[in-house]
Amino acid sequence: MIQKYDFNDTTQLSPHFNVKEFRCKCGKEHETLISDELIEKLEKLYATLNCSQIIVTSGYRCEQHDKNVGGSGTGQHTLGNAADICCYGQDGQPISSKVVCCKAQDIEFRGIANITAAYIYTHVDVRPNGKWYGDEVHSNSTVTDDFYKYFGGEDMKGIDVSVHNGNIDWGKVKADGIDFAIIRAGFGRLEKQKDEKFEQNYAGAKAEGIPVGAYWYSYAMTPEEAELEADVFLSVIKGKQFEMPVYFDLEEKKQFDLGKEQVSAIMRAFLKKVESAGYFVGLYGSASSLTTHTADDIKSWYTIWLAHWVDKTNYSGAYGIWQHSEKGKVAGINGNVDLDICYKDFPTIIKGKGLNGWGKTANPTPAPTDNDSISVEVTVDGKKYSGKLNKS
Ligand SMILES: [Zn+2]
Ligand SMILES: [Zn+2]
Structure with missing residues (x-):
């Protein structure tokens, strides 16, 4: 059922939606049409996504306003059947439209x-x-039958590299289907221990538009030393922007010999320091070290980059990236390279939170305007739909 409301009506239609949010933005004070089913489904969406808020950027449009924003004047917005929305999660950040779809x-x-x-x-x-x-x-050519298949069908394929991989031809890497790269920034607690190819790899990957993360290899034996390592790491990556997380890599035998408690204290010291400097920081670890030498609070708070060189990992904890091989072959790189699979849309999450250098220097989410409309004409099941999508 389509309901008709006066312009000044402020009826609360459901727990999270009010008539006034759907008013036409043409400037004239006319009635608002809203489908009951639209509100019912929006509430379901709110619950399913565990939203903190859904903002309706465009609800009902009169024929004139629809035409003004580039539509045909007869689209779903003019019938009260449509809403353009931005969904916010419990962290106050927008939820990716891929998930919303x-x-x-x-x-x-x-x-x-x-x-x-x-x-x-x-x-x-x-x-x-x-x-x-x-x-x-x-x-229009990408109109799809299944958003899960369309957006989630392929996890991101990546590599992690250091000076040991030599000079890399990042153009070839990109052409070979690599979607992201985690680059070693350096090791230990001295500035001079910056990875010799860090700048070159960072610039090369960036030039090809490959999302980049970084990692720091640790030799710290105490939390104090880990903090010194964090300081050097922060100074090495200063001014750069990372679409992927930055990681702490602890894997020396003499460190593990310190025992789970001390190793976890070292991890916490580094992770906390880098986190408080505005970075989306995570922990790199093998399946066994994560199981035997990493405290639960670390694994539940920080994103995990799991190293397990098997066809199918039996590691039962959560992880965002899996390094599944150390013997990969990728065009543009001589010899073997570590291969990774990423299961999370880190670029969206990190930019959304303004971390990893994306705060003040990055372009914020563009404010929607009525002029930002997109022509749409598609044929589905022999029926032609045309109009404009409008961001506002
Ligand atoms: Zn209007
Ligand atoms: Zn729309």
């Missing part, structure tokens, strides 16, 4: 599309006929 599919919205390249805004609608799934970043 998948959950909206589960909830059976009939029109769903990611709207912007930042993957933050999502169009959802309850059109009476047919189905339309889209990703506006990749134009």
Whole structure:
């Protein structure tokens, strides 16, 4: 059912949505049309995503406003069936539109599309006929049948490198399908122990648009030494921007000989210092060291980069990246290289939180404007849908 509300109506339609959020933004004070089913499904989406807030950037549009923002004047927004939304998680950050699209599919919205390249805004609608799934970043040709397959079908494939990999041809690496790289920044607690190829690798990967993270190899035997290592690491990576986490790498035998408690104290000292300097920091570790030498509070708070060189890992803890081989072959790199798989959309998470150098210097999430509209024309099941998606 489509309901009609006066312009000044402020009825609370459901726990998290009020009529006024769906008002047309043309400037005239006219009625608002809203589908009951749209609100019902938006509430389901709110619950499924465990949102702290869903902001409706565009709800109902009168024919004139729809045309003003580039639409046909007859699209789902003009019928009261559609909303463009930004969903926020419990951490107050926008939830990736990739996740929102998948959950909206589960909830059976009939029109769903990611709207912007930042993957933050999502169009959802309850059109009476047919189905339309889209990703506006990749134009109409990418309209998909299954968002899980479309967004989640491929985990990110990556490598981790250091001076030991020699001179790397990052153009070839990129062309070989590598989606990210974790680069050794250095080791120990002296500034001169910066990895000799760190700057070159960082610049090379960045030039190819490959998301980059970094790691620091530790020799610390006490928490105090770990803090000194953190200081050097922070000075080496200062001014750089990382799309992927930065990691603490502790794997020396003499360190493990100190026992779980002392090793965990060393880890905490480094991780806390780097975290408080504004970095999304994680811990690199083998399946066995994570099991036997790493306290639970560390594994539950920091993202884990698991090293386990097997076809199928039996490590039962959580991890964001898995280093599954030390004997990979990748174009542009001589010899063997470590291969990794990433299961999380770290670039979206990290930029969303403004960490890893993305705070003041990075472009913030662009404020939506009515002029940012995108032409849409797709054919689904022989039916043609056309109009404009509008970010605001
Ligand atoms: Zn209007
Ligand atoms: Zn829309």
